[in-house]
Amino acid sequence: MSNMILVTGGTGLVGSHLVFKLAVAGETPVVFKRSTSDILKTKKVFSYYTNDVDSLFNKIKWIDGDISDFYSVLDAMEGISYVYHTAAIVSFQSSDKESIISANITGTKNIVNAALEKDIKKLVHISSIGVFGRSNNNDIVTEETHWNAKKSSAYSTSKYHAEMEVWRGISEGLNAVIVNPSVILGPGNWDSGSSKLFSTMYNGLKFYSMGSNGFVDVKDVVEAMIILMKSKTSSERYILNSENVSYKQLFFWMADSLDVKRPKYKATKFISEIVWRILWTKRFVTGKKSAITKETAETSRQIYNYSNDKFVEETAFKFISIKESINKNAKLFLSDQH
Numbered sequence: 578m579s580n581m582i583l584v585t586g587g588t589g590l591v592g593s594h595l596v597f598k599l600a601v602a603g604e605t606p607v608v609f610k611r612s613t614s615d616i617l618k619t620k621k622v623f624s625y626y627t628n629d630v631d632s633l634f635n636k637i638k639w640i641d642g643d644i645s646d647f648y649s650v651l652d653a654m655e656g657i658s659y660v661y662h663t664a665a666i667v668s669f670q671s672s673d674k675e676s677i678i679s680a681n682i683t684g685t686k687n688i689v690n691a692a693l694e695k696d697i698k699k700l701v702h703i704s705s706i707g708v709f710g711r712s713n714n715n716d717i718v719t720e721e722t723h724w725n726a727k728k729s730s731a732y733s734t735s736k737y738h739a740e741m742e743v744w745r746g747i748s749e750g751l752n753a754v755i756v757n758p759s760v761i762l763g764p765g766n767w768d769s770g771s772s773k774l775f776s777t778m779y780n781g782l783k784f785y786s787m788g789s790n791g792f793v794d795v796k797d798v799v800e801a802m803i804i805l806m807k808s809k810t811s812s813e814r815y816i817l818n819s820e821n822v823s824y825k826q827l828f829f830w831m832a833d834s835l836d837v838k839r840p841k842y843k844a845t846k847f848i849s850e851i852v853w854r855i856l857w858t859k860r861f862v863t864g865k866k867s868a869i870t871k872e873t874a875e876t877s878r879q880i881y882n883y884s885n886d887k888f889v890e891e892t893a894f895k896f897i898s899i900k901e902s903i904n905k906n907a908k909l910f911l912s913d914q915h
Contacts, residue, residue, distance in 0.1 A: 704814065
């Protein structure tokens with residue numbers, strides 16, 4: 578594609594990997610970011626995959642702006658043909674509720690409206706499996722599963738309403754595709770998001786929970802987004818999920834890859850309730866947000882199963898296995914500890 582590409586959220590886990598992939602492919606992506614965002618996080622991600630960091634990194638054109646400000650977004654889309662919208666606040670902290678809603682719903686609304694006004698050729702929007710809620714009786718969740726508002730986190734609710742903005746745009750003539758990744762595994766900021774699982778395990782996790790979830794490697798998410806951008810596919814959404822894995826198995830693979838002891842104790846509901854409360858109280862002393870919150874504690878006890886059939890059948894895509902993903906990411910994590 579010789580046309581200009583805009584990426585929102587270029588310093589996040591998916592965004593930074595996407596920008597790297599685009600730069601390697603010879604593109605000069607325009608990255609829309611907050612003035613407070615640390616672009617060195619993106620540079621760090623580049624360093625995991627190439628020795629040619631500077632020349633690739635220098636291909637990026639950075640634009641400072643505010644996704645919740647429509648005119649800021651409109652200015653960023655000047656001369657742009659294709660938009661990857663990856664910017665979102667991923668948090669299960671109750672204190673982040675207002676910023677989550679602002680960034681995820683208002684931000685997406687602004688992206689959609691600006692894309693319509695600027696007559697953008699195509700938008701690929703990254704949503705979440707959180708928009709599906711839970712199916713009944715642990716049935717397999719597909720793209721046809723309806724959202725279940727009950728017990729949805731502020732994050733899932735915000736992603737659902739953000740996705741609705743994209744569907745509104747589609748009804749108004751926007752050429753767009755939506756991806757719904759499961760829990761994304763990848764290297765980057767080891768102190769936030771799903772990447773924090775590696776540091777939590779490395780620092781000694783004693784408990785494993787009995788639930789299961791869908792997981793996918795960040796490189797697969799990026800590859801899928803690029804495939805869909807280049808395709809003629811429009812007005813569709815796709816679950817991106819490599820495997821459904823129990824947390825026990827996931828934690829054991831992580832412990833083995835990091836060469837630390839496997840978690841020994843099963844976290845019952847009672848223990849989970851105690852742990853999140855202790856960590857929630859502890860944050861007021863340390864000032865650090867915990868990886869375990871009331872919402873993540875509840876989620877970790879549930880069984881979620883997601884189908885990737887639609888995307889695989891249409892593209893013949895082969896996902897990286899979760900064990901392989903963990904092994905590769907654990908090596909990168911360990912290299913950062915020295």
